Every structure is written in C-alpha cells, then in structure tokens.
Amino acid sequence: MRMIMIVLRSNCGMLDLAAVVEALRYACEVSGERAYALTSCAAGYDALQSEEPWIRFSAVYNIASAPPEVDTLLIPDGAAVSLKDHDLRLIEFLGKRTPSVRRVAAFGNGVLFAAAAGITRGHTVVADGEVQGRLATLCSQTIVEPHSDLHKSGKIWTARGHSPGLSLALSLIEEDLGRATAAEVAYRFGMRLADAETRYGQRTSRAPSFDSGSPVERVQEWVMANPSGDLSVGRLADMVAMGEKTLSRAFKQKTGHTVGEFVLSVRLGYACEMLKSGERKIKDIARLSGLGSQANMRQLFMTRFGCSPSAYRDMVLNDVTTDEPRLDAFVGRGRKPTEAPALTIA
Structure with a gap:
C-alpha cells in the first residue's frame, strides 16, 4: 500500500483535488487491492480556507508530526501564491522530506512550492504562463517544458492545463498499477478527461446521455x-x-x-x-x-x-x-x- 500525503495550504483548489482522490479510489476498486492510502498535512491544525468560499478544511497532521512512511508528496493547485509565513514552513518541510520519499507530484501553482523548496533544481517541469514567470525567481535552474501538459523528471511529476490533478493522478496510477488500470480509471471519468482517448486509445464505447430518449x-x-x-x-x-x-x-x-x-x-x-x-x-x-x-x-x-x-x-x-x-x-x-x-x- 502506498501512502500519499497531500500538502494542504489556504486557497487550495478543492475541485481538482477531489478528482485526484476519486481517481485513486477508483484505482483501488479496479485493481482489487488497497493500492493507496491518503492522508494530509499542513502548517498547523487550524481550519484552512479553500479556493472555493463555501468550504473550510483541516489537515490530518501538522507538518511537525507528519508520519515518516510516505511514498508520495502531492502539492495541489490553488489561488495565487503569496508565500506567507505558513507557506514558508511548508516549503521548508518539502525540502526536508523530499529526499526520503519515492516521488513528488505537483500541479498548477503547486509547482512554485516545489521550486521554492529546491526540488525542481536541475529538473524539467511543466507550468502555466503565470507560474513560469515566477519559476526563474524561485529556482533559476528549473527547466520548463513548453510543449507538454504532463512531465516526469527524476522523482518529480508535474502537470498543467485542463484537469491537471486528474491527469497527474492517472500518471501515478499507471506508474504503480499499469496502463490497463489507469485506462479503466480514465474511462470512468468520461468527458471530464478530455484526452482519455489520446492517452489510452479509443474505446468502443460512449458515455450515457440522459438528455433524451424514452x-x-x-x-x-x-x-x-x-x-x-x-x-x-x-x-x-x-x-x-x-x-x-x-x-x-x-x-x-x-x-x-x-x-x-x-x-x-x-x-x-x-x-x-x-x-x-x-x-x-x-x-x-x-x-x-x-x-x-x-x-x-x-x-x-x-x-x-x-x-x-x-x-x-x-x-x-x-x-x-x-x-x-x-x-x-x-x-x-x-x-x-x-x-x-x-x-x-x-
């Protein structure tokens, strides 16, 4: 079983994060094994405000007490990053924990946290335009891949574009459980994953529509x-x-x-x-x-x-x-x- 720790902060985008959680749950279901266990950490136990104004949430662990047996650190997207005091504590945590984990996965402006922690130094990442502009300041030795929405460099996975969290989750599933399992999970999401057919081939199927018909x-x-x-x-x-x-x-x-x-x-x-x-x-x-x-x-x-x-x-x-x-x-x-x-x- 692989422990995935989500590194939470204020203004995280909950919709993309929910897609990640759903994909990992599907992967366990399709593979017939408990392939993943999810947990979370933050710089403190106080409730965090998500990017969506209608929900607040708390992490399971404070970064000071986060368990050591973590396979993957997941750094999600969120609203504009200001690198406040609690963000700096998260960056320090990422820098210390990255050497002991198998991989780090970041999407959206979560890539900025990875760069600020020095994780992307000498590696290639993908990033949206606004994030790209700040990468050079945070970590000048980060290389940006301009022609892809998904990339792996060393132990670092990064994603951008449409549904970056879901796209990244599928890559982790494929790496761990194989292409067939990842494809099955992708097809369950239907139209929410625009490039499912490009990545996994066309399926002799189509999504059900309840807009018409008897x-x-x-x-x-x-x-x-x-x-x-x-x-x-x-x-x-x-x-x-x-x-x-x-x-x-x-x-x-x-x-x-x-x-x-x-x-x-x-x-x-x-x-x-x-x-x-x-x-x-x-x-x-x-x-x-x-x-x-x-x-x-x-x-x-x-x-x-x-x-x-x-x-x-x-x-x-x-x-x-x-x-x-x-x-x-x-x-x-x-x-x-x-x-x-x-x-x-x-």
Whole structure:
C-alpha cells in the first residue's frame, strides 16, 4: 500500500483535488487491492480556507508530526501564491522530506512550492504562463517544458492545463498499477478527461446521455455503462421514476426481452471483451463485469456458450469462431452495445 500525503495550504483548489482522490479510489476498486492510502498535512491544525468560499478544511497532521512512511508528496493547485509565513514552513518541510520519499507530484501553482523548496533544481517541469514567470525567481535552474501538459523528471511529476490533478493522478496510477488500470480509471471519468482517448486509445464505447430518449432507452444506456453496478429492476425503475411492474412491461413491449435478460447479455458481452484482451484475471473480470464470483461466471459461460471463460479466451486468442452474445435485438433505436462505456459509478 502506498501512502500519499497531500500538502494542504489556504486557497487550495478543492475541485481538482477531489478528482485526484476519486481517481485513486477508483484505482483501488479496479485493481482489487488497497493500492493507496491518503492522508494530509499542513502548517498547523487550524481550519484552512479553500479556493472555493463555501468550504473550510483541516489537515490530518501538522507538518511537525507528519508520519515518516510516505511514498508520495502531492502539492495541489490553488489561488495565487503569496508565500506567507505558513507557506514558508511548508516549503521548508518539502525540502526536508523530499529526499526520503519515492516521488513528488505537483500541479498548477503547486509547482512554485516545489521550486521554492529546491526540488525542481536541475529538473524539467511543466507550468502555466503565470507560474513560469515566477519559476526563474524561485529556482533559476528549473527547466520548463513548453510543449507538454504532463512531465516526469527524476522523482518529480508535474502537470498543467485542463484537469491537471486528474491527469497527474492517472500518471501515478499507471506508474504503480499499469496502463490497463489507469485506462479503466480514465474511462470512468468520461468527458471530464478530455484526452482519455489520446492517452489510452479509443474505446468502443460512449458515455450515457440522459438528455433524451424514452425511459427504456435510458435504462439500456445506464445498464451498458454500468455493468458492475446495482442493476436490479427496482433500482432501474427508481432512476426513470417508474414502478417496477410498469418498467418491466414497457421494456418487454419495446425490446421483446425482460430487463434481466438484457442485463445478463450486457454483462456477458462485457466479460467477453475483457477476455479477448487477455490482460485480466478471470476473477477480476467476473467482478468488473457484474457477474459476481469466478464460479458464477463459469456457470453462466457453460450455460450460454458451452465452454468455460478460460476456454473461451483460448479460442478467441487462437482465432477460433465462437458464439458471442449478440445484443442488437435488445437495444432500441439501433444503438449497438459496444458504443456504451463500461464501468461508470452511479
């Protein structure tokens, strides 16, 4: 388990920071292990005012009592930095603690704190225009990469641009847990991460939209986007403000199949896609596709395809023709299920 300590100060931007926390939580969920533990420190125990005026917060530790077993120091963005007394104490803390940690990650004007602590000396960083102008004053031996929004130099990760906190978190996840896990986390964020397809490749999916379409179509989109979620008829009916019997009747009339049949076919289809990639363990595929345990997934595959998941994977990887689940008949308005993203948390 990797301990990530967030170095807090007044005027931190909570929205970008929340995206970092959410991404790390998703990474633990996708990897099936407790990959990260989060904590925080500040120059004192007093409540800090965030950049957003509606919230104040406190750190877990004073920098004087911060625990030694820290893997990563995270320095977030915030409002304009004035380097007040408490900021100077944080800078001193960063300078002392950096040699003992595996890496330092900074985004937005958090890079200024890293520079003031001497962490960026002789290293390359990325920074927005306003931050760049101050870097030369704080640490003249810092090199700025002008053509990238994300960069690693030695043990220092820096990010700028759109959603820098999220972009940086994904890089840490990829470094620790692999590209497949980082890609899965990225796809869960959908449109909030503008360069997801550029970084991890285009997925045969799209984000669900609830702006239009009948209740049945909205249910279909939600199921295809969330195969591992709670897809009981009761839960789905609540989402579209219908009774369970009313939804079940409408779904059957429109598609010719029950809600349960559609859900199972989507989950099996998603499991098949992951088996084709050959990258995940079958027990993880069972969990991520909503099929439950490995034993339950095996039973469903034997019933539907006449073979076990491992045998199915071997046949696909050896180009043997298989009877894959077809969902075309289930999906309204000509939508193909492969156009919906897998795994979005409700």
